[in-house]
Amino acid sequence: MDNELKPMDAEQLREHAHKMVDFIADYYKTIEDFPVLSQVKPGYLRNLLPESAPLNPESLQSVLDDVQKKIFPGVTHWQSPSYFAYYPSNSSIAGFLGEMLSAAFNVIGFSWITSPAATELEMIVLDWLAKLLQLPDDFLSSGKGGGVIQGTASEAVLVVLLAARDRALRRFGKDSLKKLVVYASDQTHSALQKACQIGGIHPENCRLLKADFSTNYALSPDVLSEELSHDTASGLIPFFLCATVGTTSSTAVDPLPELGNIAKRYEMWFHIDAAYAGSACICPEYRQYINGVEEANSFNMNLHKWFLTNFDCSTLWVKDRHALIQSLSTNPEFLKNKASQTEMVVDYKDWQIPLGRRFRSLKVWMVLRLYGIENLQKYIRNHIKLAEHFEALVCEDPRFEIVTPRIFALVCFRLLPHKNEDGGNKLNQSLLDAVNASGNMFISHTVLSGKYILRFAVGAPLTEENHINAAWKLLQAEASALLAN
Numbered sequence: 001m002d003n004e005l006k007p008m009d010a011e012q013l014r015e016h017a018h019k020m021v022d023f024i025a026d027y028y029k030t031i032e033d034f035p036v037l038s039q040v041k042p043g044y045l046r047n048l049l050p051e052s053a054p055l056n057p058e059s060l061q062s063v064l065d066d067v068q069k070k071i072f073p074g075v076t077h078w079q080s081p082s083y084f085a086y087y088p089s090n091s092s093i094a095g096f097l098g099e100m101l102s103a104a105f106n107v108i109g110f111s112w113i114t115s116p117a118a119t120e121l122e123m124i125v126l127d128w129l130a131k132l133l134q135l136p137d138d139f140l141s142s143g144k145g146g147g148v149i150q151g152t153a154s155e156a157v158l159v160v161l162l163a164a165r166d167r168a169l170r171r172f173g174k175d176s177l178k179k180l181v182v183y184a185s186d187q188t189h190s191a192l193q194k195a196c197q198i199g200g201i202h203p204e205n206c207r208l209l210k211a212d213f214s215t216n217y218a219l220s221p222d223v224l225s226e227e228l229s230h231d232t233a234s235g236l237i238p239f240f241l242c243a244t245v246g247t248t249s250s251t252a253v254d255p256l257p258e259l260g261n262i263a264k265r266y267e268m269w270f271h272i273d274a275a276y277a278g279s280a281c282i283c284p285e286y287r288q289y290i291n292g293v294e295e296a297n298s299f300n301m302n303l304h305k306w307f308l309t310n311f312d313c314s315t316l317w318v319k320d321r322h323a324l325i326q327s328l329s330t331n332p333e334f335l336k337n338k339a340s341q342t343e344m345v346v347d348y349k350d351w352q353i354p355l356g357r358r359f360r361s362l363k364v365w366m367v368l369r370l371y372g373i374e375n376l377q378k379y380i381r382n383h384i385k386l387a388e389h390f391e392a393l394v395c396e397d398p399r400f401e402i403v404t405p406r407i408f409a410l411v412c413f414r415l416l417p418h419k420n421e422d423g424g425n426k427l428n429q430s431l432l433d434a435v436n437a438s439g440n441m442f443i444s445h446t447v448l449s450g451k452y453i454l455r456f457a458v459g460a461p462l463t464e465e466n467h468i469n470a471a472w473k474l475l476q477a478e479a480s481a482l483l484a485n
Contacts, residue, residue: 122148139319157242158191181206
């Protein structure tokens with residue numbers, strides 16, 4: 001009984017945490033030994049684990065043994081240096097340390113009084129980031145706006161859409177909900193559609209305007225203006241415009257200055273989703289891609305994608321925090337306290353969907369302090385340089401083509417077919433399946449203008465040039481085999 005694990009004991013924590021850190025460090029040392037994409041079949045784990053939880057405690061070692069034998073095979077290794085799918089999900093030493101410290105405090109910081117440091121550190125580090133991105137002063141906590149950490153960009157777009165909806169309903173009346181219209185390109189993340197569903201916006205009033213190769217898949221201001229003219233003439237009410245900096249399919253960048261002017265003219269809420277590419281904008285040479293943010297009501301980026309900050313950490317800035325608070329605030333008796341009632345403090349529960357929230361600003365603070373801005377900029381630039389290298393390799397092989405201009409660290413490319421039965425879609429899907437089934441790399445796809453496109457996103461913390469070269473050799477070899485058949 002003396003060795004039984006207690007709910008909390010400093011020395012037992014020290015012993016077990018050391019073992020866990022060693023286990024994790026060994027995992028990172030051997031991460032290249034695993035198939036990047038899990039090769040298991042659906043339901044594999046059910047047969048490997050008992051049907052009910054253990055009645056008596058088991059040792060940490062027995063659990064770790066099961067992780068190695070039973071969990072590892074079912075893990076897709078997002079931190080592998082040969083992971084090039086979707087967009088990256090960065091972990092780092094600093095991010096880990098921040099997560100550990102957050103877990104140690106385990107505060108539920110929904111209001112200032114529940115842990116003043118959790119609220120105030122979040123305000124400070126988001127002001128630091130806003131200054132690093134050269135966001136307008138309106139987004140700083142010293143004014144009417146401020147920043148808040150959400151879980152994901154999906155939560156961010158939902159809360160600002162609700163704020164925009166309620167602002168419009170106050171102006172046009174509660175019965176105008178069925179007339180409210182949302183605008184974005186068809187390249188915008190599907191999170192916007194989900195936000196509309198949750199927010200009660202009629203599906204037919206979510207305008208996803210077609211973007212094509214003529215604008216490199218960015219939203220055309222002319223197409224938007226034409227749609228707005230038609231809708232207003234029909235008695236509808238435009239109230240929300242979402243622009244993207246770095247779309248999911250191809251990293252397209254919507255023209256923010258022009259879109260901002262249109263939003264201002266129609267008095268719409270203008271939201272910018274820079275979930276992926278926002279991180280690159282800490283580099284002066286890429287800051288140009290958020291020019292026009294001055295007209296935005298809200299701006300969002302995911303630190304957990306490309307900023308060495310472990311998931312989850314999505315930063316959202318708003319120019320008018322009271323718009324969020326009016327939509328999301330609740331004030332039951334059991335949460336009332338003197339600090340909140342003086343209105344001298346921020347209560348982040350009123351800026352988000354859930355009540356509870358984690359002390360996520362600790363890991364952002366750790367990342368900014370332990371790496372520093374210059375090293376973070378070097379990190380971003382290195383991935384873009386590696387993507388340029390991959391792009392050059394593709395261009396050297398006449399069997400392949402680059403589909404859209406590379407802006408950041410995503411390369412969109414495809415294998416050209418010998419015969420043009422379906423435009424090479426099946427051929428490229430077969431190539432994707434072949435390289436992923438090898439276990440040596442993992443890429444994902446998209447469809448642009450009806451064409452099946454391969455996406456190669458560089459961004460894992462351990463990726464180096466040799467991993468890019470190995471991935472390209474595998475792609476060439478599998479392409480040769482497919483074309484031969």
